[in-house]
Amino acid sequence: MVRLLWIDPVDPAALGDVMECLREASGGDTHIEVVSLPGAPHHLEFWAYEALVVPEILRTVRTAAERGFEAAIIGCFYDPGLYAAREVCGDMVVVGPCEASCLLACALGHKFGIVVGRDKWVAHVEDNVVRYGLASRTVGCASAGMGVLDFGKDRAAAFRRLKDAALTLVRRGAETVILGCTAEASYGRELQEELGVPVIDPVVAAVRFARVLADLRRLRKWGHSRVGAFEAPPAGELDGWGVDAKYRL
Amino acid sequence: MVRLLWIDPVDPAALGDVMECLREASGGDTHIEVVSLPGAPHHLEFWAYEALVVPEILRTVRTAAERGFEAAIIGCFYDPGLYAAREVCGDMVVVGPCEASCLLACALGHKFGIVVGRDKWVAHVEDNVVRYGLASRTVGCASAGMGVLDFGKDRAAAFRRLKDAALTLVRRGAETVILGCTAEASYGRELQEELGVPVIDPVVAAVRFARVLADLRRLRKWGHSRVGAFEAPPAGELDGWGVDAKYRL
């Protein structure tokens, strides 16, 4: 049994259809626990909103490590706080849906495209792709013209817009299509049938990628390197300074 | 008179020599006010520490905009929360020392190098440089092997190590050297004299870059574009959701 924690970094009221995808992604000896952030924003479309929830994500990651989880997944396609979380995750691995989806897509086709909700997201998602070094593997983003919270409203309209955006990407040369928001995930199966190319649901991608990393950690102790980017802060340093509660991990 | 706010995103106990550089950078009709974050960590060497202070940075930026400042500078070379701050800065401009130093260095030589404190910082600083699109303009980073708080201790030793790191960069082809931490800034003049190439002190660079942006904002309303990356969140959205205090701006 491998225990994963899915951290939905928004208020529980905004969880949406993620549970269904998670149920599908778990199974066998993978057990997934879900936590969300009561009182948090309902979506993270802005860099500012994202920044507001990262401290709580980090605390959740830390606690998860202490509780014996083997992997944590930060359940938003912006991968908020991913690198920070890897510093403080102890023996766990931490996964983000964007990174996981892109890395898996790399093995399924030579170029991938990403369907985002609104044009505003493009800079953030491309920023991630550049950071992950994968700019040359993508045909870029196409926007469905919908906010995160719109995906749960009129499903027929959402499907139509997602499909249009996905087709734009395919015409640009995308061989696989990544759904660029966990709120889009539940449209994955149907879109794949219509489009005839793999449509990567970031929820399933992230869970399975977390699972394989957790397995490799068990098997070979391949965790996040403690040299360089993911060096961990010295234990107790923050406490030693007597930082305020809001600055604690 | 142009009023700038320098936000030192650490506890006041760790302010160091920044004040001296700031005094020098202001003058004329530039007025700089300094704020730090009581109870915050004493340095931000880790992505996690950085993430912990960004919410408070954003709140400070917002308040500054309401108080009529024309520019805010986030006083850490990691440029923590820079893009998020630009979403919520209203009519102000927001500047980060890393971005400002790199952009100015681009006009002074064809290649710049950055002296960081510890190897750990390299990934973060290079991440910034890649995001700013300037990877081809840099010869990379060299490390002095010192943490942020070490720079205020033995000045002679610090100078020696900074100089060694800077010389490594010059040998690699750096035509200008950027000091990659506000805590290194006070060594700038002396290093420049020894090295014979411009040594960019990120405090002075950031203040003056903020000043020119503020001027251009006055003159021509060239602020951060509200289309794309720096689109502002809808006014009152967070309040409408009734988010917890810790998730407020």
Add this chain to the structure above:
Amino acid sequence: MVRLLWIDPVDPAALGDVMECLREASGGDTHIEVVSLPGAPHHLEFWAYEALVVPEILRTVRTAAERGFEAAIIGCFYDPGLYAAREVCGDMVVVGPCEASCLLACALGHKFGIVVGRDKWVAHVEDNVVRYGLASRTVGCASAGMGVLDFGKDRAAAFRRLKDAALTLVRRGAETVILGCTAEASYGRELQEELGVPVIDPVVAAVRFARVLADLRRLRKWGHSRVGAFEAPPAGELDGWGVDAKYRL
């Protein structure tokens, strides 16, 4: 039970220690079958040798698909014929150790380095890394100065040279080290202990990456996209032309 085929594209006489790593990588409900190419070269250090075995690799992949395997792994770090194999693999997935190792390493550190055997390999391995779009994630290759067949001779000497090369990479900023040859795989555990960074054994990496892709194929039919790079040749086209036996799949 998931059945994977490990194709060792060299003569069985040159199989080396791969079996041991494979045993470790399988387990649970993963069953691995191994096939090698009797009469084939004993290593593939040259592009020419590699080219000579690819037709037989492709035939093996095709047969494996017909025999109901869910994944095939081409057991050489050059990933010989990977893209060709993906065209003709039907419902299977096909994985190469280089691609799998690099993609997994991307999640474990910000920069990886690759220990190759001889300088000659560098161009080929870098060619792969560039094709996979990951040039910005690597600090490059370091050579142990040993051919493929040398790794099975004097283990103490091989270990020493591999360690030296790995340390070179760490000094250049590598946060994880990838062993750039399946013949180096058996040194992985010991090297990791000495180096203190994750040392990716390409055999284990490839098997586990194949496993997760096979799982996702079952779960969601995410196979290699049939649009673009991995479009499959029309069934029977070669036969229709009456090509010679040596040109058949």
Add this chain to the structure above:
Amino acid sequence: MVRLLWIDPVDPAALGDVMECLREASGGDTHIEVVSLPGAPHHLEFWAYEALVVPEILRTVRTAAERGFEAAIIGCFYDPGLYAAREVCGDMVVVGPCEASCLLACALGHKFGIVVGRDKWVAHVEDNVVRYGLASRTVGCASAGMGVLDFGKDRAAAFRRLKDAALTLVRRGAETVILGCTAEASYGRELQEELGVPVIDPVVAAVRFARVLADLRRLRKWGHSRVGAFEAPPAGELDGWGVDAKYRL
């Protein structure tokens, strides 16, 4: 008082509306003197025309340094002779409108676009952007289909065409728009109002960027590095060779 020299590298008959933008950009204690090149071509759309005027630009820069100017601006968006001028500018700084506009735009949005006059200019402007290392920050150029001298003719038509080109850039993801010719500068205010994104007028951008560099030179002696790209020729070398008048500086 800081004295800047604006070098308009064309015949005075072709000066156009630049004076108006210059008046606006100066003010306070910035004094701008303008010089143009009597008998020179009326525009520099071709690499060849540009090359013809560079020697005279260099002589003008040299003289300006001797006359005590603190900055010279080469008033053409191709930045003709910028790197050469930096070698011979002594204690002055030298600025080009393209470089200045691009560097400032980097702080105002994540992606900028450039409105050029004719398709012919694209290669030259992109060449500049690549040299400045900013290829990843731009969505490229869009052409208004007008030559330099056309911008002073039918202002209504010019405005329409500039706006169309700018909108093309915004649709491609530009968050700021740079006017890619000093002859386009006088349309900046009006275009910005219509487009709702910052429209960078290269005249104002260059003057203010020159001003901040000049200030930093005064404050900290940060001039163009004399190591590497901008190393100055040995004093008197040309004279020592007895070169012809046309080869003198």
Add this chain to the structure above:
Amino acid sequence: MVRLLWIDPVDPAALGDVMECLREASGGDTHIEVVSLPGAPHHLEFWAYEALVVPEILRTVRTAAERGFEAAIIGCFYDPGLYAAREVCGDMVVVGPCEASCLLACALGHKFGIVVGRDKWVAHVEDNVVRYGLASRTVGCASAGMGVLDFGKDRAAAFRRLKDAALTLVRRGAETVILGCTAEASYGRELQEELGVPVIDPVVAAVRFARVLADLRRLRKWGHSRVGAFEAPPAGELDGWGVDAKYRL
């Protein structure tokens, strides 16, 4: 007299109009001999088909070197086996039409575009262009929507489609157009007349490029470097292993 070998890596039945272009490209003291591969596939549109013929290409190259040819050209725009062939070509030079066309195009315009037959080819051709380091010099590929064997059928229709694809490239900024298949070569002259930009026929480009390399080899012994990528396999190594006939060179 310089003797070149044109290797048409398909069955003679599929040779098409190449002979005519070859006749034109030879002349003077260049003598071209043509060899094709009886029983081979009729086209190489797929990576798999390409892989099947590479061993025979390599054998042909080796024999050619022994027979005293000075250059061999692998007559397919995928440049199949180019790097492998350079390892085993002894004192000959080996040229591929894609590489030769791209390198020559670089001197004729700042950006080139490539007309491919089907969308499927794009990944392969772009892969070549990336390997050759020329990604920044191309505006990419446009597809005529025709397979290799279609180009010999309805010439009027083929011309129309090639022209449409070429115009797409010119609108994207291509200053020269490369015909991305030897089967397209015979349309080159006519297309060039219609388009008004150089249209590179890959047959002529490859022959002439091979000629200049052969000349330089004679004059200065500039052949493929035997250090690094094109290091030759040790003489007799394969024979020493007693590899099967199908694995011999």
Add this chain to the structure above:
Amino acid sequence: MVRLLWIDPVDPAALGDVMECLREASGGDTHIEVVSLPGAPHHLEFWAYEALVVPEILRTVRTAAERGFEAAIIGCFYDPGLYAAREVCGDMVVVGPCEASCLLACALGHKFGIVVGRDKWVAHVEDNVVRYGLASRTVGCASAGMGVLDFGKDRAAAFRRLKDAALTLVRRGAETVILGCTAEASYGRELQEELGVPVIDPVVAAVRFARVLADLRRLRKWGHSRVGAFEAPPAGELDGWGVDAKYRL
């Protein structure tokens, strides 16, 4: 008979050993005429010196086109005025030694290195390589620590320094070495013998590359594209403006 013009853009007193290399590069039906610029600087190590001679280079190119030359070569490794010259060369082709050497080197090895004279040249040569799109094909430059005029003095010392720099490049992975100055050309043969890798003499490379372009121009009218970068200025435009003599072509 093909007539080429070699333009040595320096004073005849500084011609050096170029004639010998030219003699070798011509022969057969290639006739080379040499012209230098009396009264010009003795070397072009600085951007400024280069700029001073470009107008005269352009006039020489124009006249050469009128006199029926089929190709002109700008005999300096900085390729001074190459793009400008291509605008005004009429039916000729124009070649630069740097571009020609790099393009030919691309076919001889996967990575090339360039031996420059002084560190100062690195920025200029790398600027060329970046403009030519070949940054990923080079291991960079190494400096011999000698100015242009030093190469004709102590040949033994020069050889030693060139060899040291070349070895540095080989150790960095260079498979071919390009001599980065026409004044280094006469050391090519001897260096190649010592190094065991192709050593590209830029004089021979440029002449032969010019020859193949001239041939292709004759055969197929493949000249510099008149669309985009190398669009020619309208005939008589400069004259129509009545520009001064120094601004004429």
